[in-house]
Amino acid sequence: MFLTTDRLILRPFEADDLERFAAINADLEVMQFFPAPLTAHETADMVARWADKHRRYGFAFAAVETRHDQQLIGMAGLSQLESDVPIAPCSEIGWRLTPSAWHQGFATEAARAWLDYGFAALDLAEILSYTPKQHIASQRVMQRIGMHHADDLDFDDPTLPEGHPLRPMVVYRLTRATYETMP
Numbered sequence: 001m002f003l004t005t006d007r008l009i010l011r012p013f014e015a016d017d018l019e020r021f022a023a024i025n026a027d028l029e030v031m032q033f034f035p036a037p038l039t040a041h042e043t044a045d046m047v048a049r050w051a052d053k054h055r056r057y058g059f060a061f062a063a064v065e066t067r068h069d070q071q072l073i074g075m076a077g078l079s080q081l082e083s084d085v086p087i088a089p090c091s092e093i094g095w096r097l098t099p100s101a102w103h104q105g106f107a108t109e110a111a112r113a114w115l116d117y118g119f120a121a122l123d124l125a126e127i128l129s130y131t132p133k134q135h136i137a138s139q140r141v142m143q144r145i146g147m148h149h150a151d152d153l154d155f156d157d158p159t160l161p162e163g164h165p166l167r168p169m170v171v172y173r174l175t176r177a178t179y180e181t182m183p
Helices: 015-026 040-057 106-121 136-144 176-181
Strands: 008-011 061-066 072-081 090-097 126-132 168-175
Touching (some): 015 072, 040 072, 072 106, 106 126, 106 136, 126 136
Antiparallel strands (some): 126 168
């Protein structure tokens, strides 16, 4: 599946993307709100899991490249969250971009395209997103795309030890009914 926006191409990952995406996932600045940077092997495993989800559900996190020069700048998309966190199962939206792509509206632009696809083509009833409480920039993207903090769904990441600064998670929600009333 390919989606396009004014400035972006959203598409499945290809083998040629792995080296660049592994570099993004190894970047300390990109991964500051994750427990640790990822190795190239961990990135390849993650992309393989996304490909499997795409086969099973018809959607998964996807590559984000710029239209003007076809450069991979990260990932964005929808994914079926199956386990590991208390809000599963659900459909989630997420993004991760290289720092050179930050503060240009790319995450918001990609996320809006994925919301359109999720509600119109996939007929999803709601889409959730979660991030560490201290990750304010990601929460701002959630707010810009019309999501609302669902504080009743906030949770502590069960994979992190008590007291870990990234353990408290905030959850944002957008229902199709609310989405359909948005300008």
